[in-house]
Amino acid sequence: MEIIISDRVNAIGRYAFADVDNIVMELKKEGIEPIDFGVGDPALPTPDLIRNACKEGIEKRKSSGYPSYIGDAEFRKKVAWWSRKRFGIDLNPESEIMSTIGSKEAIFNFPETFINPGDYTLALNPGYPAWSRGTHFAEGKTYLLNLLPENNYLPDLKSIPSDVVRKVKLLWINYPNNPTTAFSTQLFYEEVLEFGEQNNIIIASDESYTENYYDEPPLSILRLKKNGVVVFQSLSKRSNMTCYRVGWAAGDSRIINAYKKVKPNIDSGTATFIQDAAIAALDDEKHVEKLRDDYRIKRDIIVDAFTAVGLPNCEPKGTIYIWQRVPKGYSSLDMAKKLLEKDTAVVTTPGSWLSQEVQGINPGEGFIRLALVPALEKVKEAAKRIKNLKL
Numbered sequence: 001m002e003i004i005i006s007d008r009v010n011a012i013g014r015y016a017f018a019d020v021d022n023i024v025m026e027l028k029k030e031g032i033e034p035i036d037f038g039v040g041d042p043a044l045p046t047p048d049l050i051r052n053a054c055k056e057g058i059e060k061r062k063s064s065g066y067p068s069y070i071g072d073a074e075f076r077k078k079v080a081w082w083s084r085k086r087f088g089i090d091l092n093p094e095s096e097i098m099s100t101i102g103s104k105e106a107i108f109n110f111p112e113t114f115i116n117p118g119d120y121t122l123a124l125n126p127g128y129p130a131w132s133r134g135t136h137f138a139e140g141k142t143y144l145l146n147l148l149p150e151n152n153y154l155p156d157l158k159s160i161p162s163d164v165v166r167k168v169k170l171l172w173i174n175y176p177n178n179p180t181t182a183f184s185t186q187l188f189y190e191e192v193l194e195f196g197e198q199n200n201i202i203i204a205s206d207e208s209y210t211e212n213y214y215d216e217p218p219l220s221i222l223r224l225k226k227n228g229v230v231v232f233q234s235l236s237k238r239s240n241m242t243c244y245r246v247g248w249a250a251g252d253s254r255i256i257n258a259y260k261k262v263k264p265n266i267d268s269g270t271a272t273f274i275q276d277a278a279i280a281a282l283d284d285e286k287h288v289e290k291l292r293d294d295y296r297i298k299r300d301i302i303v304d305a306f307t308a309v310g311l312p313n314c315e316p317k318g319t320i321y322i323w324q325r326v327p328k329g330y331s332s333l334d335m336a337k338k339l340l341e342k343d344t345a346v347v348t349t350p351g352s353w354l355s356q357e358v359q360g361i362n363p364g365e366g367f368i369r370l371a372l373v374p375a376l377e378k379v380k381e382a383a384k385r386i387k388n389l390k391l
């Protein structure tokens, strides 16, 4: 028989990180172990207190059956408690919070709730693929908003044509931003909220990196308004819990209620012992501060290495990334390949792979992204090799 793949699947490009993985595999075949700053997946262990809570949860819940689709009441109460403590937000655990299997699946599936074929979503470019892929699978269209250094990597909402705005149901924002590391301002959030209100557009804020900051803790958009707003949070980067798959969606109860209708059709919720681990993680800020300190040390080492070879200082205020400008005369890919040469063997992601060409501009071009995830010794070794680069 002939196997016919759906148009939706045929239309999607390759996942950028799959390409990075292929290059790494080629180097490994040659016996070279590259230092990998490619994917934002922390190499360090999940803190003990979280692993222990998970182990205890497994025992405590010997025969707990399927988990709740929306998260245990205990988990949702803890999220409400933490949100008030961290952001000063009041959330009702019954109607304004639901658990997610990490933010990726939630972001991908969310548009099913609101997008009809032909509707539009607005998403940032460069950006996390799930923002637009979810809309694509819901048979909607995505209008990409370029993030440019001259605008502090904030999108220009006024540039969106009015015939597009009329069809938009959803706007994805993400600050602190992957990959540009930019932070939002309160003023920008106010502009976004006004834009949403005027045009009847749901504001979906991917806040996966709010806990990864070096100095000033960033704001949650929910602090300013709940009406028409939903936030996606995750413990992956806050607590080195990428493997656990746990996060939550929170905000306007009408949005959360509608999404609650979708999720049970797709998955069966976050394992309850993982929620136990998440509760322990939310109860503790010490490990988060420790991780912050570790990232700061790595950030300083890498920023120092790049500036030592004459590249601009791109010191980030937060996230787990560095969005490094490449030298004049190099493309993003040239620079990533230069760093992959055998003597350096450092894996980065070309910025141009993380974004698409829109209106003749690929806003990721001219940058590489480094995820500060390798262990400190490897980061030091990478810095030594970077300092030997002849650019």
Ligand SMILES: Cc1ncc(COP(=O)(O)O)c(C=O)c1O
Pocket: 040, 101, 102, 103, 104, 105, 107, 128, 174, 178, 206, 208, 233, 234, 235, 236, 242, 246, 247
């Ligand atoms: C901007 C952004 N959103 C969402 C995610 C998904 O994270 P998770 O599914 O682990 O919560 C990532 C992961 O790297 C990300 O960078």
